[in-house]
Amino acid sequence: MNDFIFAAAFYGLAGMTILSAAGVVFLKDIVHSALMLALSFIGVAGLYVLLNADFLAAVQILVYGGAVAILIAFGVMLTRRRNMKESNPNNRWVIYASFVSAAFFAICGWALMGTDFKPVGQQVNPEAAVEGLASLLLGDYVVAFESAAVLLLVALVGAIILAKGAKEA
């Protein structure tokens, strides 16, 4: 992939991600926000492809673009109200919020541009990413892997308990 196509793809995907993320936080109708969120997730998946993380891109689309976005859409629909036009209001701290976020962006941006991240280690073959990931996940990172499995079990049990509520249905 030559530089120009890479740059064009980056700016296209970055624009899509950022614009739809802005849509998530600035749109007034929460259903639109939820749709924008899904779009933003897909943009991020595209960026992963640019970063040689094909497997992660697939996971991103499956888990975020599929499961999380659908879950959130469910959440929106199950708690809907009559007037959806103003369903995503700001609170009274909106000015402080924008100030804090802008300041954090300025400081972080300055810090990241001013830091020289030195590469370490040799490039491994990106084609073998899935094997590499698998041997790390089930090798060195097996404790985290098993803890994540337990965590999913807890989330499953917890979500059932909380969503079923106090009354026998």
Added chain:
Amino acid sequence: MTIGLTHFLLLGTALFCLGLYGLLSKRNAIAILMGIELMLNAVNINLIAFNKYVAAGSYTGQVFSVFVIVVAAAEVAVGLALVLAIYKDRLSTNVDDLDWLKW
């Protein structure tokens, strides 16, 4: 004009700050959750970009973001179950209405 690590990091930071803005400025609990998801996605972009440009010798960054995705999915599931539980009680998902405790 080559796209490098800095571009991805700035993109990640911008996404993080948009999420932070959503987190701080929204009333609806579901909208706040969306903001948090954006922040987690920003972290994942950072991790994978670092993995490509800084630590290309292993897949640690990608492994890290796999775990972030797993945890985020679990968090959303529990979070929405909680929002549903509270909606049954109050018919509202606005955190401003959650004023039984002092906040």
Added chain:
Amino acid sequence: MNMSLLSTEILTAVLACGLLILCLLSPNKEKHRGIGYATLFGLLAILVTTFFQYGINETTFHELWIHDDYSVFMKELFLVAAILVTLSSIDFVDTLPRFRSEYYSLIVFAALGMMVMASANDLVTIYVGMELMTITFFVLVAYVLGNGRSSEAGVKYLLLGAASSAVLLFGMSLLYGLTGTTVIPEMMAKLHWSPALVIAVVTLIAGFGFKISAVPFHMWSPDIYEGAPTPITGYLAVASKAAGFAVLVRVFIDGLPLQNGVDWLTVMSVLAGITMVIGNVVAIPQTNIKRMLAYSSVAQAGYLLVGLMSADAAGVKGILFYAMLYVVANMGAFAVAIVVAKELGTEEIPDYAGLAIRQPLLASVMTISLLSLAGIPPLAGFVGKLYLFSAIMDKGVLWPAFVGFVMSMVSVYYYLNVALYMWRDEPKDNRPIHVPGAIKFTVLFAMVATVFFGIYPGPLAEVATMAAKSLF
């Protein structure tokens, strides 16, 4: 790869999953007592096995997992906390509307998450362990179904907890970018000052500060402590905070260099100072016992941070010793609050009037626990504060000890306030309060341990010293 280094975690995971299966198999869904006792004995058995684990200082999985005396000590602390919480929960669970048996397995799952945090030697494992603990707590905090206060606390904890994790993760991702590794001891050599490191340290402190509820990241704790079921409040206050400290100490002392790096000690000192002052001052006007204990636990986080300031084995020993006593004393106080809330239906401090007449045991335990938290000799809290403050004074820094001393005096005021209501005032009615057997055991254990370790701190201090040394 040495699986015996993972034995405590494996046993705990087996216990937690076994309890879940037991819930499914039990014929009567709301008969939970048997499962409660099974939890208790399982945790006790695991606690016994941990005593044979001291002295093994090894890492496995290419240094991603570390088994040292420090982690063993922390795991024992979590187990003690989980046992006391289970004991004080058994009668409380009767009042839950539904899903009573599952409650216990969630307690064990939370303990498992904390253990993973204590032994994790890299950022990925720390993160997953921490989220296992936190997500379990989201569910436990909201466990009183149909009670708006509990689910409100749950939603607030979830939103703030998830946000703080995201901030923490941002810092972790920068650390990974700066070093190319997530293994904590490896980061030490590779880090040197850069603007991104400053951002990383700041976000790490914000993320961990939330978990240990240090000022200014403490705003969540009074609300969540008040809304959560009382045994879970106790669990949150002691075990979740201790787990936060376990990770904080390991990441900062093993991973972040002070020379040539970011001077996080100064930030910690400032945090310790304002946490001690604000926690104690705001605790004074509180009238709800759980809110008062919440602010007092904020203040305790400040004292514990003083131990981190000295950044040596003596300071960490102080943290470990104090954390253990804090578990015991706080669980004693919360156990009393559980009985009072169940029998009198109140959490307001003025309603404790005359408790000494109605139930002298509860009043004495509450008084002793609170005085230990205040650091009055000869109780254990005094010895703990002595270790914490003498460690920093040995470094030639006197002000934290001074602030800590003054603030302990302030804390005596609001702790004694509760004691005054209990011992001086006349009760509204004279019916004695019934104390269930399991709670009686909890409070007696808390009282005996608080007094015993105050008079004879030697053995615990020795273990704490050994555990602290394994970190350096």
